[in-house]
Each structure stands twice: as structure tokens, then as C-alpha cells.
Amino acid sequence: MVFLNPGFSGEPFWVGYSDFMQAAAADLGVELTIVYGERDPQRILANAHAVLAGPELPDYLIFANEMYLGPELLRLFAGTPVKLFALHSTLTADQRALAGGPRQQYRNWIGSLVPNDEEAGYLMAKALFAKVGEEPVNLLAFSGVRHTPSATLREAGLHRALAEHPQVRLQQLVYGEWQRLRAYEQAQQLLQRYRDVRLVWSANDEMAFGAMQAALEVGKQPGRDMHFSALNNSVEVFQARIRGDIDVLATGHFTLGGWAVVMLHDHHAGQDFAERGGKDRVARLFTLVDRRQAAQLQGRIARKGYGIDFRRFSAVYQPQLSDYNFSIEALLR
Structure with a gap:
């Protein structure tokens, strides 16, 4: 093959x-x-x-x-x-x-x-919205490369969840192209424009980390002042889920x-x-994992075979x- x-x-x-x-x-x-x-x-x-x-x-x-x-x-x-x-x-x-x-x-x-990319986008959004209950809240979203299948389907899942939660207001969706630096630069501008954002949905982990860095620089504490979702299986994202910096993590693909x-x-x-x-x-394959499961997956991925x-x-x-x-x-x- x-x-x-x-x-x-x-x-x-x-x-x-x-x-x-x-x-x-x-x-x-x-x-x-x-x-x-x-x-x-x-x-x-x-x-x-x-x-x-x-x-x-x-x-x-x-x-x-x-x-x-x-x-x-x-x-x-x-x-x-x-x-x-x-x-x-x-x-x-x-x-x-x-x-x-x-x-x-x-x-x-x-x-x-x-x-199941569409379902992954939906599950992440639903779990992220649950962090703030029914109160009105503002959201930023970071998608991947515009018009590519994975990004388009994950966005569709986000929009399905938004339709079920009118109290969540999507301020802006941008295309971070799966890259940490690009999402960081975008988030620097967006967090100045939308100062009361509390939720950040990201279609992968690299963009979540870029947005998180920008949030830290304006004094926002991940997991407390702002809640982040991410998707992937890097050691870094598993550790962030274990610490609680990432509130919602989808993985498995x-x-x-x-x-x-x-x-x-x-x-x-x-x-x-x-x-x-x-x-x-x-x-x-996409599953939302808690802190214990993130630690377990991190250990299994490190094992040969x-x-x-x-x-x-x-x-x-x-x-x-x-x-x-x-x-x-x-x-x-």
C-alpha cells in the first residue's frame, strides 16, 4: 500500500x-x-x-x-x-x-x-456552551482552511449547535488555516474588537493554542475567564486538557x-x-475526552504499537x- x-x-x-x-x-x-x-x-x-x-x-x-x-x-x-x-x-x-x-x-x-467531522464540531460546541449555562454569551470561532472538507464539516456542526442555543452569539468566524501563529494574530485583533468574549471554538488544537496565547496577553485566564475547545491528539493538547486550560477536547480521528x-x-x-x-x-471516531481519559490516551500513544x-x-x-x-x-x- x-x-x-x-x-x-x-x-x-x-x-x-x-x-x-x-x-x-x-x-x-x-x-x-x-x-x-x-x-x-x-x-x-x-x-x-x-x-x-x-x-x-x-x-x-x-x-x-x-x-x-x-x-x-x-x-x-x-x-x-x-x-x-x-x-x-x-x-x-x-x-x-x-x-x-x-x-x-x-x-x-x-x-x-x-x-464524523460534522458531529465533532457539534459535540465540541455543545459541551463548550454548557460551560456557561443559559446566560447570554459571546463566542469566537477559528476554522481551518476555507472550503476544505474537514473545516467545512466541523463548521457545519458548530452552526447546528448555535441554532439550538440562541443565547450564544457568534461574533466572528475566521479561518486560521490550522496554524497557531495565524490564529494568534487573528485573536489579537478579535479580542480587542470583542472584549467580552468568553467562549472560543477551534477546529483543531494549534489554533486553540494561538487564541489562548492572545487571551493570556490581555489578562484572560483559560478555564476561568474564557473557555476553549480544541480537537486533536498532540501531547500538548492532552496536557492542556489535564490542566483544565482546554475545557473541551475532541479526539480519535x-x-x-x-x-x-x-x-x-x-x-x-x-x-x-x-x-x-x-x-x-x-x-x-471523534470522542470528547475528560482529564482522566486524556492522561490515558497520552500514555497509550507513547507506547510502541x-x-x-x-x-x-x-x-x-x-x-x-x-x-x-x-x-x-x-x-x-
Whole structure:
């Protein structure tokens, strides 16, 4: 298998994501190669061309629809024996109207696995709003890269929660592009403009930390004067959740790639994942974790192989499985 990782090769989230995939591959006897796109669409396409021109084609190519490159990758590998699998983000409804879905127009596109991003945005917002009860309160929101699938879906979850809580007033939503420095600079201006903000919703952890730094500089104490949500699995964010600087933390999607390796391993062995939950899957991996769970996850992530035998989740080794039902429960035991 080859994974066209869209992230930076030094980016903690995508590096950890890849590490979980490699742990699954090691347990299942899969040869997995990961190439980083460095968040550059041209680099991602160049990596795909290199795979195609290599001495031996992989059995499976795993790609993300970040920067909406999915249809171009499908066209590039059309007619080859390589089986394609969309991971983390799949084709949008507009893209599918032209390209079709898995096993349709592109027969070698066999499936997709994405996280419950909309639900994550919603759960974070609901838990954040609960910190202040029913009193009127002002909110700032930091989303990722405009119009990308993960950012758009998490925003949608936020807006669903806002519709249920009219006492929460969204003062402004900005695009921090997943970056701490950008969110910090934005928050410096926003906290001058909206001095009575008490809630900050962030679509990832880096932007939450940028906004938190700006809040500290104007004398606001996280967890007391202002309440922050975050999403991810960095050691830093787990520690912030344990301290209480982060009030609401969603995590779990860093495991997604490992579960994809399990599904494709089984597919190669003749156990089609389409018969165990469908070819297009939304995995409900995002979970809100409390301080104790954050500490537990921090310890499990530090262990080699995460303390998991991935064969426990494979239909090849567990033929009685009727559905995969992936979750992070295995890391919380």
C-alpha cells in the first residue's frame, strides 16, 4: 500500500496519523509506504506520478481529497490495476455528480473512510456552551482552511449547535488555516474588537493554542475567564486538557488510517469491507475526552504499537465480524 499523506512531514498530527497506520501494517504483515505532500497540491500530484512511474505498482493507493485533488487522482490511475481508497476526506457531492462514487465510473476506486467531522464540531460546541449555562454569551470561532472538507464539516456542526442555543452569539468566524501563529494574530485583533468574549471554538488544537496565547496577553485566564475547545491528539493538547486550560477536547480521528489498513488488508484477502458496513464509511471516531481519559490516551500513544493487536479488528482473523465498528475504545481500556 502507498498513502499519499497530504500533510507536512514535520506536522505532529499527520506524523502521528501515519505512525498509527504503520502500527497496523506491522501487525498485519502489510508493506506500507507513506509519502508526504507538504500541503502542496503540486507536490501531492508529483508524488502520485512517481508512484505510477515506479518499478512496481502498489496493490492499493490511499489518498485524501484535501485541496479537492480526488478526481484528478482517480483519472490518473484509471485503467491501472491499482485499487484506490479515499481516506480522511472523500469526494464532495458536486465532485461525485461528475465522477460518480466508489465502484461506479472509476471501477478501481473501491471505497472511502472518513471521520464524523460534522458531529465533532457539534459535540465540541455543545459541551463548550454548557460551560456557561443559559446566560447570554459571546463566542469566537477559528476554522481551518476555507472550503476544505474537514473545516467545512466541523463548521457545519458548530452552526447546528448555535441554532439550538440562541443565547450564544457568534461574533466572528475566521479561518486560521490550522496554524497557531495565524490564529494568534487573528485573536489579537478579535479580542480587542470583542472584549467580552468568553467562549472560543477551534477546529483543531494549534489554533486553540494561538487564541489562548492572545487571551493570556490581555489578562484572560483559560478555564476561568474564557473557555476553549480544541480537537486533536498532540501531547500538548492532552496536557492542556489535564490542566483544565482546554475545557473541551475532541479526539480519535488520528486512528482513521490504521483502520483503513485493516479494511484493505481484509479486502486483499477476499474479505470485502463493503459486506461489513458498506464501501463508503463514516467512522464515529471523534470522542470528547475528560482529564482522566486524556492522561490515558497520552500514555497509550507513547507506547510502541499503541498496545493494540490490530488482528483483533480484522475479519481475516475474526471471521465472525459483521461490521467493523471502529472506535478509540481500545485505547481507553
